[in-house]
Amino acid sequence: MAQFHRIKGTHDILPQDARKWRYVEGVVQEVMQRYNFSEIRTPIFEETALFARGIGQLTDIVSKEMYTFLDRGEKSLTLKPEGTAPVIRAFIEHNLGEKKPVHKLYYISPMFRQENPQAGRLRQFHQFGAELIGSPAPEADVETIALAVDIYERFGLKQFTLKINSVGDAACRVPYKEQLQAFLRPRLDKLCRSCQERFEKNPLRILDCKEEGCREQTAEAPRITDHLCEACHHHFEAVKTLLNRLEIAFEVDHRLVRGLDYYTRTAFEIISGSLGAQNALGGGGRYDLLAEELGGKPTPSVGFAAGIERLLMVLEKENLLPEFQEGPDVFIATLGEAAKTWAIPAARRLRRQGFKVDYDFMGRSLKAQMKEANRSGARFALIVGDNELQAGEVVLRDLATSEQETVAMDTIDEMLRQRTASQS
Numbered sequence: 001m002a003q004f005h006r007i008k009g010t011h012d013i014l015p016q017d018a019r020k021w022r023y024v025e026g027v028v029q030e031v032m033q034r035y036n037f038s039e040i041r042t043p044i045f046e047e048t049a050l051f052a053r054g055i056g057q058l059t060d061i062v063s064k065e066m067y068t069f070l071d072r073g074e075k076s077l078t079l080k081p082e083g084t085a086p087v088i089r090a091f092i093e094h095n096l097g098e099k100k101p102v103h104k105l106y107y108i109s110p111m112f113r114q115e116n117p118q119a120g121r122l123r124q125f126h127q128f129g130a131e132l133i134g135s136p137a138p139e140a141d142v143e144t145i146a147l148a149v150d151i152y153e154r155f156g157l158k159q160f161t162l163k164i165n166s167v168g169d170a171a172c173r174v175p176y177k178e179q180l181q182a183f184l185r186p187r188l189d190k191l192c193r194s195c196q197e198r199f200e201k202n203p204l205r206i207l208d209c210k211e212e213g214c215r216e217q218t219a220e221a222p223r224i225t226d227h228l229c230e231a232c233h234h235h236f237e238a239v240k241t242l243l244n245r246l247e248i249a250f251e252v253d254h255r256l257v258r259g260l261d262y263y264t265r266t267a268f269e270i271i272s273g274s275l276g277a278q279n280a281l282g283g284g285g286r287y288d289l290l291a292e293e294l295g296g297k298p299t300p301s302v303g304f305a306a307g308i309e310r311l312l313m314v315l316e317k318e319n320l321l322p323e324f325q326e327g328p329d330v331f332i333a334t335l336g337e338a339a340k341t342w343a344i345p346a347a348r349r350l351r352r353q354g355f356k357v358d359y360d361f362m363g364r365s366l367k368a369q370m371k372e373a374n375r376s377g378a379r380f381a382l383i384v385g386d387n388e389l390q391a392g393e394v395v396l397r398d399l400a401t402s403e404q405e406t407v408a409m410d411t412i413d414e415m416l417r418q419r420t421a422s423q424s
């Protein structure tokens with residue numbers, strides 16, 4: 001019979017990896033909470049139009065990467081390719097804006113994009129992200145940037161670079177776009193096919209193209225930061241000043257445009273030197289017009305999202321993952337039927353006391369059970385045979401030191417509590 005395989009670009013997270021994920025998620029949650037962000041969970045799928053309108057029809061994500069399907073009612077649904085549009089949809093739907101002016105929300109969630117899989121680029125991947133909804137202030141931009149940086153620093157990451165840019169707003173982007181098109185028009189035939197397609201509707205994205213030929217052609221292109229309106233200019237200056245005040249190092253990258261159309265003013269990315277071609281650990285920016293685009297009231301907002309698989313690649317590479325001790329506290333090894341019968345309720349009782357307990361399910365010999373106890377990484381083995389049972393005793397063996405002693409059955413809890421407390 002043919003076997004089934006996981007879908008290309010998806011991963012199984014096996015137990016030895018799942019604990020790394022739990023660690024990463026725990027640290028992310030801890031730092032998010034210190035910044036007073038609250039968790040939000042939105043569904044895995046949404047109406048397709050939410051993403052088409054929110055992210056932009058012409059983006060790579062919407063035009064070719066979404067997992068879109070019709071449900072049985074012929075409604076077009078899409079597995080979420082990103083988290084910002086769903087969070088803003090939920091914000092509007094639940095009238096959160098009426099409850100208080102600023103909402104700070106975070107999420108950890110799988111996302112889906114039908115990209116060509118390669119190292120660091122998957123079809124089901126996971127992001128943690130944060131959205132600060134409701135404030136136009138540059139302090140809000142810096143709050144989300146500092147949050148992202150602090151998460152990476154909390155993991156011990158050192159080799160990462162924060163890149164920032166301003167992509168202006170609706171007012172200054174239109175005249176800049178025209179200037180950029182005027183500059184690019186005579187160079188059009190030297191640009192790659194995708195950039196030629198971007199020329200009319202989304203010329204700013206051409207600046208972001210990674211093709212060497214396109215980069216050469218755009219090296220002298222007018223910079224958007226030289227064409228910002230007064231308000232956008234002040235905003236960008238304030239963001240830079242605040243970052244300096246927090247001693248957060250950054251580079252201004254005039255080419256940084258980002259692949260989603262909702263951005264206004266600040267755009268940023270965090271790049272790791274430890275990753276290959278897919279070197280963006282995370283990115284984000286301000287999106288002051290998105291809420292209106294999705295049918296809500298004007299709600300200036302800013303946020304970021306970051307790939308967990310990419311973070312894990314860096315943590316592995318830079319040796320920053322802690323040692324995990326995941327074995328049980330106690331493995332109960334038995335000899336004889338009576339002892340086996342005793343073991344099952346004893347295990348349950350100890351588990352209810354808070355100990356992590358395991359025992360044999362394969363009817364193995366005592367020797368094989370002890371081997372299993374060692375392999376499981378257990379701290380202690382409780383060894384019980386018919387003789388011990390009759391005497392109301394068990395042998396408690398420390399599997400690290402191989403020291404063992406005989407203890408009265410009714411003192412097991414207390415003994416274990418003392419031993420595990422002194423070891424942890």
Ligand code: HAM
Binds near residue numbers: 121130131260282
């Ligand atoms: P994004 O730049 O599309 O932004 O994705 C953020 C991060 O998700 C990337 O920097 C990368 O680490 C990870 N990522 C994206 N695509 C993949 C993939 N195919 N495989 C593995 N990792 C991937 C957003 O999604 C915006 N929603 C960020 C944001 C939030 N802007 C404002 N608020």
